[in-house]
Amino acid sequence: MKKKQIIEKDGIRYEVVKVLGVDESKWLKIPELKIEVEIEVHDKDKSWDELGLKDREKELLTAEQTIWLANSKYAKQLKMDGSSSSDDFFIQQPFDLSRKNGYVARFIADSGYAYLNCDRNSVNSYSNLGVRFVRKKISKKSKI
Numbered sequence: 001m002k003k004k005q006i007i008e009k010d011g012i013r014y015e016v017v018k019v020l021g022v023d024e025s026k027w028l029k030i031p032e033l034k035i036e037v038e039i040e041v042h043d044k045d046k047s048w049d050e051l052g053l054k055d056r057e058k059e060l061l062t063a064e065q066t067i068w069l070a071n072s073k074y075a076k077q078l079k080m081d082g083s084s085s086s087d088d089f090f091i092q093q094p095f096d097l098s099r100k101n102g103y104v105a106r107f108i109a110d111s112g113y114a115y116l117n118c119d120r121n122s123v124n125s126y127s128n129l130g131v132r133f134v135r136k137k138i139s140k141k142s143k144i
């Protein structure tokens with residue numbers, strides 16, 4: 001259920017839409033990319049197909065966003081700095097050919113390396129592989 005709230009800032013009225021039941025403390029704002037990212041990886045040990053991610057792929061980080069985050073000041077908080085070997089996650093498939101062949105992509109970080117793997121079968125699951133969703137900033141301008 002969505003709850004609408006109207007706020008005014010500098011003479012401009014904004015409509016802020018919040019989804020009830022969503023814990024905003026689980027999201028990290030990344031102003032440089034104009035997105036918010038889930039802090040924790042969830043739904044581990046399930047395959048791309050089990051999670052129905054084909055229909056939600058646009059809600060996953062892109063390869064570019066993932067690389068930027070892994071090299072940023074946010075990497076430690078997101079456990080993308082090699083501090084956790086159990087927080088790998090699916091990302092958007094950057095290659096049309098791999099997508100066409102049914103392959104999915106993921107980000108992997110271990111103590112000695114981090115990389116993108118774009119040739120995994122969509123039915124494969126691993127105990128350390130999960131999901132981290134991304135979204136655009138919530139607030140938007142409204143002409144009220």
